[in-house]
Amino acid sequence: xxxxxxxxxxxxxxxxxxxxxxxxxxxxxxxxxxxxxxxxxxxxxxxxxxxxxxxxxxxxxxxxxxxxxxxxxxxxxxxxxxxxxxxxxxxxxxxxxxxxxxxxxxxxxxxxxxxxxxxxxxxxxxxxxxxxxxxxxxxxxxxxxxxxxxxxxxxxxxxxxxxxxxxxxxxxxxxxxxxxxxxxxxxxxxxxxxxxxxxxxxxxxxxxxxxxxxxxxxxxxxxxxxxxxxxxxxxxxxxxxxxxxxxxxxxxxxxxxxxxxxxxxxxxxxxxxxxxxxxxxxxxxxxxxxxxxxxxxxxxxxxxxxxxxxxxxxxxxxxxxxxxxxxxxxxxxxxxxxxxxxxxxxxxxxxxxxxxxxxxxxxxxxxxxxxxxxxxxxxxxxxxxxxxxxxxxxxxxxxxxxxxxxxxxxxxxxxxxxxxxxxxxxxxxxxxxxxxxxxxxxxxxxxxxxxxxxxxxxxxxxxxxxxxxxxxxxxxxxxxxxxxxxxxxxxxxxxxx
Numbered sequence: 424x425x426x427x428x429x430x431x432x433x434x435x436x437x438x439x440x441x442x443x444x445x446x447x448x449x450x451x452x453x454x455x456x457x458x459x460x461x462x463x464x465x466x467x468x469x470x471x472x473x474x475x476x477x478x479x480x481x482x483x484x485x486x487x488x489x490x491x492x493x494x495x496x497x498x499x500x501x502x503x504x505x506x507x508x509x510x511x512x513x514x515x516x517x518x519x520x521x522x523x524x525x526x527x528x529x530x531x532x533x534x535x536x537x538x539x540x541x542x543x544x545x546x547x548x549x550x551x552x553x554x555x556x557x558x559x560x561x562x563x564x565x566x567x568x569x570x571x572x573x574x575x576x577x578x579x580x581x582x583x584x585x586x587x588x589x590x591x592x593x594x595x596x597x598x599x600x601x602x603x604x605x606x607x608x609x610x611x612x613x614x615x616x617x618x619x620x621x622x623x624x625x626x627x628x629x630x631x632x633x634x635x636x637x638x639x640x641x642x643x644x645x646x647x648x649x650x651x652x653x654x655x656x657x658x659x660x661x662x663x664x665x666x667x668x669x670x671x672x673x674x675x676x677x678x679x680x681x682x683x684x685x686x687x688x689x690x691x692x693x694x695x696x697x698x699x700x701x702x703x704x705x706x707x708x709x710x711x712x713x714x715x716x717x718x719x720x721x722x723x724x725x726x727x728x729x730x731x732x733x734x735x736x737x738x739x740x741x742x743x744x745x746x747x748x749x750x751x752x753x754x755x756x757x758x759x760x761x762x763x764x765x766x767x768x769x770x771x772x773x774x775x776x777x778x779x780x781x782x783x784x785x786x787x788x789x790x791x792x793x794x795x796x797x798x799x800x801x802x803x804x805x806x807x808x809x810x811x812x813x814x815x816x817x818x819x820x821x822x823x824x825x826x827x828x829x830x831x832x833x834x835x836x837x838x839x840x841x842x843x844x845x846x847x848x849x850x851x852x853x854x855x856x857x858x859x860x861x862x863x864x865x866x867x868x869x870x871x872x873x874x875x876x877x878x879x880x881x882x883x884x885x886x887x888x889x890x891x892x893x894x895x896x897x898x899x900x901x902x903x904x905x906x907x908x909x910x911x912x913x914x915x916x917x918x919x920x
Contacts, residue, residue, distance in 0.1 A: 436498065436503065436504060436505050437502075437503070437504045437505070438496075438504055438505035438506070439499075439504050439505065439506045439507070439584060439585050439586070439587055440483070440486045440487065440496065440505060440506070440507060440587050441483050441586075441587040442483055442484055442487070443477075443480030443481060443482075443483040443484040444480070445483070446479065446480050446483045446587075446589065447467075447476060447480050449638055450465070450466050450467070450476065450636065450638075451465055452662075452663075452664040453664050454466065454635070454663050454664040454668075454670070455664075455668060455669045455670060456635050456669075456670045456672065456697075457669070457670065457671045457672065458672040458674075458675075458695075459672075459674065466635050466636060469672075469675065469695075470675075470679040470680055470692075471675035471676075471677045471678075471679045471692050471693055471695065472635055472636060472672075472675075472692065472693075472695055473679065473692065474677065474679035474680075474690070474691060474692025474693075475537075475633075475636055475677075475691070475692035475693050475694055475695070476636050476692070477692065478532065478533065478691050478692055479540075479541060479589065479633075479636060481532070482495070482528075482529065482532055482540075482541060483587070485528075485532075486507065491528065493524065494508070494524040494525055494527070494528040495507065495508055495525060495528055496508060497511050497521065499511075499584060506584045506585075506587070507525075507542075507584070507587050508521070508522055508524065508525035508542070509525055509541060509542035509545045509583075510545045510548075510580065510583050510584035510587075510588075511525075511549075512549050512552050512553075512580065512796055513549075513796065513797045514795060514796065514797060515797055516786070516789060516797060518797065519786055519789055519797045519799065520786060523732075523736055523782075523786070525542050526542060526732075526733050526736040526737060526740075527736060527740055529541065529542050529737075530736065530737040530740035530741065531740060533691070534688045534691075534741070534744060534871075534872065535737050535738070535740055535741030535744065535881075536688060536691075536693070536872075536877060536878075536881050537632075537633065537693075537694045538632055538694065538734075538737075538881070538884045538885070538888055539591065539592065539632040539633045539694060540633070540694075540737075541589040541590075541633070541637070542733070543592065543633075543730060543733050544589075544590035544591060544592040544637075544639075544641045545580075545583055545588075545590065546729035546730045546732070546733045547592050547641060547726060547727060547729065547730050548576070548579060548580050548583060548590075548641070549580070549729045549796065550725065550726035550727055550728055550729045550730065550798075551576045551580075551658075551712060551726055552576060552577070552580055552794065552796055553725070553726070553728070553729070553792045553794055553796035553798050554722060554725055554726060554792060554793075554794060555573050555576050555577060555794045556573070556792075556793045556794045557722065557793075558572040558573045558576055558712065558713070558719070558722075559571075559572065559573030559574075560573075561713065561716050561718070561719055562716070563711075563714040563715055563716070564653050564656070564714065564715030564716050565614055565617045565622065565653065565654065565714050565715035566617065567617035567618060567619065568617040568618060568619060568620075568621060568622050568708060568711070568714060569619075569708075570708045570709065570711040570712075570714060572711070572712050572713060572714075572719075575709055575710065575711060575712055576712050578709060579660060579710065579712070583639075586638075588638050588639060589633075589636070589637045589638050589639075590637055590638060590639040590640070590641050590660065591631055591632065591633045591634035591637040591639070591640050591641065591663070591697075592640075592641040592642070592730075593628035593629065593630065593631040593634065593640060593641075593642050593697075593699055594628075594642070594643055594644070594645045594723075594727075595628065595629050595630050595645050596610040596611060596612075596626075596627070596628065596629065596644060596645060597610045597627050597628075597629045597698070598629070610626065610627065611626055611644045611651070611652070611655035612624050612625070612626035612627070612628065612642065612643075612644055612655065612657060612701055613625060613626050613652075613654045613655050613657075614654045614655075614657055614714070614715070615654075615703065619708070620707065620708050621705055621706050621707040621708045621710075621711070622657070622705075622706050622708075622711065622714065623703050623704065623705055623706075624657060624659075624701050624703075624704050624706055625667075625701050625702060625703055625704070626701050627698060627699060627700050627701065628640075628642055628698075628699045628701070629696075629697075629698050629699070630696050630884075630887070630888075631670065631696060631697035631698070631699045632694045632695075632696050632697075632884075633694040634663060634670055634697040634699060635663075635670055635672060635695055635697055636694065636695075637663055638662060638663060639660050639661065639662055639663060640660065640661060640662075640663050640668070640699065641659075641660045642658070642659060642660070642699075643657065643658040643659075643713070643720070643723070644656070644657070644720070645723065651717050651720050653715040653716075653717065654715070656713060656714065656715050656716055656717050656719060656720050657706075657711070657713060657714055657715075658711070658712040658713040658719070659706040659710050659711045659712060660706075660710050660712075661704065661705075661706055661707075661710060665704055665705070666704070666705070667701060667702040667703050667704035667705070668699060668700070668701060668702075668704055669699070669700040669702065670697040670698070670699050670700075671697065671698040671699075671700070672695045672696070672697055672698075673695060673696050673697075673698075675693065675695060676689075676693060676876040676877045676879070676880045677689045677690070677691070677692050677693040677876075677877050678690055678875075678877075679691075679692050682835060682836045682837075684835070684836040684860075684863075684864055684867065685835040685836055685867055686867060686870075686871055686875070687864065687867055687868045687871055688868060688871035688872060688877065689871045689875055689876070689877040693877060693880075696884075724801070724898070725801070728798055728799060728801050728804065729798070729799070731801075731804045731805070731808060732782070732785060732799045732804055734808060734888065734889065735778065735781060735782055735785075735804055735807045735808055735811065736782055738778055738808075738811045738815075738885070739775065739778035739779050739782055741872075742771070742774050742775035742778050742811075742818065743775045744872070745771050745774075745775070745818060745822050745872070746768070746771045746772055746775050748822065748865070748868060748869050748872065749767075749768045749771050749821075749822055749825050750768065751865050752822075752825050752826055752829070752865065752869070753765075753768060753825070754855065754856070755854035755855055755856070755857050755861070755862045755865060756827070756829075756854060756855060756862075757854075757855035758825075764825065767821050767824065767825055768825065770817075770818070770821055771818060771821060771822065774814055774818050777807075777810060778807060778810070778811055781803055781804070781806060781807025781810065782807065784800065784803045785799040785800045785801075785803035785804050785807070786799055786800075787800075788800035788803060801902050802899060802902040802903045805895055805898045805899050805902055806899060808889050808890075808895060809889075809892055809895040809896065809899070811885075811889070812885060812886050812889045812892065812895075813892055815882065815885055815886070816882070819873045819878075819882065822869060822872075822873055823869075823873050823874065826866060826869055829862070829865075829866040829869075830866055830869065830870055830873075830874055833863065833866055833867060833870060834848055834863060836860075839859070839860050839863070
């Protein structure tokens with residue numbers, strides 16, 4: 424369905440969409456960014472970041488193309504305007520399925536290598552909207568500032584939608600001495616001063632993926648702990664160029680400027696994780712969603728359900744890319760009739776299908792919250808995420824093994840086109856029904872997805888981002904109600920206790 428088909432009653436509807444050029448213009452705002460000890464005047468001064476910006480900008484331009492309109496845009500019922508699906512709050516099962524189309528779209532655009540694409544942070548805002556009734560009942564426990572949390576959540580969702588906003592989210596704190604609770608507490612963002620107009624916070628956040636390429640930073644201390652000190656119980660959002668915010672980037676791992684043939688994926692750039700310092704940063708009263716209330720922090724899990732749904736969907740899309748790449752390897756190497764190789768590809772298919780099954784089950788078991796938001800089943804998402812990270816390393820290994828020496832002996836476009844040596848490569852390395860260069864392009868794609876520096880960073884991110892397996896199992900223990908299972912056993916066994 425095209426954009427025009429979706430808006431039959433309003434052939435030229437008002438919209439809240441940015442073009443790619445408009446998005447790029449918003450990034451030239453004086454943000455404070457360091458890379459390798461060098462301060463950047465603009466985010467686009469670093470080639471890897473610039474390439475990532477171009478990739479994100481293409482997503483904005485795609486909103487205006489009929490072939491992508493269904494996945495990237497929708498008509499917001501409260502305004503009648505065309506808006507980005509990133510900021511859609513699903514109010515029905517159909518809208519939940521429609522919102523997934525945006526996740527699948529951004530996952531394909533980035534080949535699943537952006538763990539936090541532009542539609543991830545809005546998913547957390549949607550999670551707050553799902554429980555806005557709870558936050559409406561909460562009050563500030565920091566004297567001197569009294570925000571209306573519920574009103575602010577609703578206003579920020581409207582603000583993000585109206586401005587086609589790109590936001591980064593950073594929940595994790597810096598890695599410190601875990602044996603010392605005081606050291607861990609020192610890593611928290613903390614309110615240093617409260618006024619009637621807002622609060623001043625200091626501290627740091629880490630793994631701020633896409634922050635350098637976004638408009639806003641959406642932050643909190645990783646929650647769930649009712650023992651969090653009141654001054655560290657803060658959720659909020661501010662522009663990334665706010666005074667006092669300094670971003671220190673990790674080193675780049677992509678290969679911008681490389682031949683698209685040599686590096687089909689890593690030439691696209693990357694989302695560079697940031698260590699984000701808050702040095703007496705002012706957070707306006709109307710951009711605060713929790714302040715001083717430890718019980719508000721315990722809602723981290725329910726609020727992040729949409730983000731976890733996003734993560735699992737992206738992993739499923741990437742798993743399907745692995746299946747497609749594996750099938751192509753069988754085709755070009757002529758190994759598709761070898762039973763052992765078929766079984767290896769079968770394991771890739773099993774992984775992809777299982778992730779899809781968890782997603783569909785989570786959506787099938789979705790329920791409406793008291794605030795009127797259709798929310799995926801959390802236990803299915805947790806089980807799916809656990810399965811995904813436990814099996815991800817093996818899936819990567821299998822795809823590498825299917826390729827054989829193809830990943831070890833790779834040659835770039837320059838070598839193939841060199842008149843002295845290129846003819847040897849072309850004559851001696853053809854595949855089944857394809858040229859040597861066509862076979863090499865496939866191997867280069869798989870290298871970028873499984874073996875290069877970017878792939879290594881992505882594999883590490885997937886594991887850290889998901890939480891360790893023991894923690895996910897602990898979440899399952901808390902999330903899955905087992906009473907019905909117990910009753911079934913008692914009924915069958917005739918137990919009267």
